[in-house]
Amino acid sequence: MCGIAGKLHLGSDSRADRREIEAMLEPVKHRGPDGNGIFLDGPAGLGHLRLAIIDVDGGPQPMTNEDDTVWIVFNGEIYNYLELRAGLIARGHKFRNHSDTEVIIHLYEEHGVDCLQHLQGMFTFAIWDKRRRRLFIARDRVGIKPLYYCQTAQTLYFASELKAILADPAISREINPLGVRRFFSFFYPAGDDTLFKSIRKLPPGHFILAENSKVSVQRYWDLQFTTARWNQPYDAVVEELYGLLGPTVRDHLIADVPVGLLLSGGVDSSAVLSFAVQNTTKKIRTYTVGFGGNQVVDERPYARLVAERFGTEHHELSITAEDFWNFLPSYVWHMEEPVHEPPAVALYYISKLAREHVKVLLSGEGGDEAFAGYPNYPNMLKVDRVARALGPLARPAGALAGFAGSLAGSARIHRYGSALGHPLAEHYFSRSSGPTTWFNHDARRIFTPGFLQLTSATSTADFMKELLRPVASAPLLDQMLYADTKTWLPDDLLIKADKMTMANSLELRVPLLDHKVLEFAASLPPEYKVRGPETKRALKSAFAKVLPEEILTRKKAGFPVPYRQWLRHELRDRVESVLLAERAAIYDYVRKDEVKRLLAANAAGQDHGREIFCLLTLELWHRSFLPSP
Numbered sequence: 001m002c003g004i005a006g007k008l009h010l011g012s013d014s015r016a017d018r019r020e021i022e023a024m025l026e027p028v029k030h031r032g033p034d035g036n037g038i039f040l041d042g043p044a045g046l047g048h049l050r051l052a053i054i055d056v057d058g059g060p061q062p063m064t065n066e067d068d069t070v071w072i073v074f075n076g077e078i079y080n081y082l083e084l085r086a087g088l089i090a091r092g093h094k095f096r097n098h099s100d101t102e103v104i105i106h107l108y109e110e111h112g113v114d115c116l117q118h119l120q121g122m123f124t125f126a127i128w129d130k131r132r133r134r135l136f137i138a139r140d141r142v143g144i145k146p147l148y149y150c151q152t153a154q155t156l157y158f159a160s161e162l163k164a165i166l167a168d169p170a171i172s173r174e175i176n177p178l179g180v181r182r183f184f185s186f187f188y189p190a191g192d193d194t195l196f197k198s199i200r201k202l203p204p205g206h207f208i209l210a211e212n213s214k215v216s217v218q219r220y221w222d223l224q225f226t227t228a229r230w231n232q233p234y235d236a237v238v239e240e241l242y243g244l245l246g247p248t249v250r251d252h253l254i255a256d257v258p259v260g261l262l263l264s265g266g267v268d269s270s271a272v273l274s275f276a277v278q279n280t281t282k283k284i285r286t287y288t289v290g291f292g293g294n295q296v297v298d299e300r301p302y303a304r305l306v307a308e309r310f311g312t313e314h315h316e317l318s319i320t321a322e323d324f325w326n327f328l329p330s331y332v333w334h335m336e337e338p339v340h341e342p343p344a345v346a347l348y349y350i351s352k353l354a355r356e357h358v359k360v361l362l363s364g365e366g367g368d369e370a371f372a373g374y375p376n377y378p379n380m381l382k383v384d385r386v387a388r389a390l391g392p393l394a395r396p397a398g399a400l401a402g403f404a405g406s407l408a409g410s411a412r413i414h415r416y417g418s419a420l421g422h423p424l425a426e427h428y429f430s431r432s433s434g435p436t437t438w439f440n441h442d443a444r445r446i447f448t449p450g451f452l453q454l455t456s457a458t459s460t461a462d463f464m465k466e467l468l469r470p471v472a473s474a475p476l477l478d479q480m481l482y483a484d485t486k487t488w489l490p491d492d493l494l495i496k497a498d499k500m501t502m503a504n505s506l507e508l509r510v511p512l513l514d515h516k517v518l519e520f521a522a523s524l525p526p527e528y529k530v531r532g533p534e535t536k537r538a539l540k541s542a543f544a545k546v547l548p549e550e551i552l553t554r555k556k557a558g559f560p561v562p563y564r565q566w567l568r569h570e571l572r573d574r575v576e577s578v579l580l581a582e583r584a585a586i587y588d589y590v591r592k593d594e595v596k597r598l599l600a601a602n603a604a605g606q607d608h609g610r611e612i613f614c615l616l617t618l619e620l621w622h623r624s625f626l627p628s629p
Contacts, residue, residue, distance in 0.1 A: 003031030016045030143204030143490030265302025268364025394421030
């Protein structure tokens with residue numbers, strides 16, 4: 001786990017400058033406290049910051065092959081590197097060290113860009129091929145590791161974090177209004193855009209080739225929903241799943257440094273832990289975070305139950321409203337994009353505690369996206385069944401239900417009722433958002449005329465329709481899972497996971513997002529994942545004899561940060577001082593009188609915590625990345 005950055009001058013005699021690469025690495029040095037390195041070759045410059053995990057003494061970067069013709073900077077872990085290394089040695093390749101980084105170099109020599117098909121892991125890397133004068137940049141299939149890039153007329157920049165690219169004062173910081181509008185729709189910047197016009201995200205499962213002054217972005221993997229296991233008995237599928245997860249977790253434990261586990265007390269992290277303890281003779285350290293107060297879900301008792309079951313060395317942490325508020329400016333700085341993810345603050349604090357003992361954490365992240373663990377999935381399937389029964393009456397019934405939900409103040413009735421009779425792309429933006437949220441409900445009333453004019457050409461429904469095109473004929477559940485895997489997962493959850501742990505120089509691994517696990521889940525019939533109100537059916541069945549009943553049957557919680565209560569009570573005055581400031585940047589987008597109305601309604605008991613947190617992060621983002629003169 002590391003940080004990478006670099007640039008390539010296109011079609012000119014310009015040479016990469018060491019000071020420029022050093023400047024790119026400086027703001028992201030938290031990603032690699034164990035070492036740094038720079039490689040320069042004519043127009044190309046590669047920079048690396050190392051967090052040493054595998055082959056601690058022998059894996060410094062940038063790294064090269066035997067004859068110094070292929071150079072690499074790499075961020076991530078390749079879990080099948082030992083198997084690949086043995087095969088490459090058999091084919092005559094000579095290795096200088098025992099790192100997974102060197103395996104990628106020789107795999108590229110053997111297969112070119114098709115080396116990506118052989119890699120199992122999380123990664124971003126950049127390879128400079130001196131012979132071909134070619135820069136090859138790739139991101140893992142799911143988007144576990146982030147990669148930003150910027151292409152100007154003369155130069156291609158890339159980096160693990162957006163801040164590294166912005167280190168060059170020549171990079172434009174002009175706002176991308178369409179990116180802001182998409183943030184309002186999804187509660188995170190979905191897709192390839194960032195909030196800067198000049199900087200983009202390399203999509204998961206894609207690579208960049210820069211050769212002969214031409215730059216192209218190409219896809220090498222996509223999640224395919226198949227019927228491969230639709231005829232297999234349920235019990236056989238459950239047994240196969242259990243057999244797949246064991247070796248996957250074992251591979252994710254590979255490290256030459258201490259490894260721990262982030263334990264939420266839910267099925268996913270508990271399942272990962274059950275395998276982790278089988279694959280080590282050392283005592284596993286587990287970590288969880290909780291919150292006190294009335295009407296607050298505290299996961300610590302469940303985490304303790306699992307920790308006791310598997311005999312871990314368990315650590316707990318509790319954070320307060322004051323802790324939450326104090327970290328928010330740093331939250332925005334590290335996240336680099338405004339994202340509605342209050343649990344990220346909790347993840348930062350628990351990662352900081354874990355870093356005192358370990359250098360690697362495993363997490364159960366991804367089980368809900370792979371095996372359909374969120375309650376919105378059965379809810380939407382129920383809406384679909386009702387719509388089919390109503391036929392042509394579905395739309396008017398939905399309009400009536402949505403109106404009734406608004407009158408009753410029920411966001412749930414409003415959201416699901418309004419979905420009746422509408423195509424998925426019109427009402428399912430992701431599991432966290434939809435057209436009935438405050439920002440999407442009455443745009444002309446909420447947004448400023450200038451912002452509406454700048455974003456009139458964009459449509460979230462059109463974006464979703466294009467996104468869902470590859471799965472247009474798939475079952476409804478699989479369409480929702482595909483949408484979340486392509487947006488919510490890389491642009492919210494995995495950004496949070498990477499940025500908050502790396503802020504503490506800690507590597508987070510997610511075994512349930514191994515691409516083989518995702519492909520297995522995508523081959524299951526929908527009823528093996530959701531049946532009636534039951535979610536994550538196959539995964540729970542696989543661990544029915546392993547995990548306590550209380551864990552298998554408890555209601556899903558995640559990291560339930562009580563930020564809504566904090567924004568309404570303990571932090572209300574401070575939130576209002578930020579959002580109602582005379583020169584607040586958010587008023588370029590939203591009307592101030594509407595923000596005042598929103599804050600008043602929230603204080604009176606209506607729940608607008610999500611919208612307020614979004615506005616707060618957007619304002620703080622402006623202050624961090626676009627400071628006023």
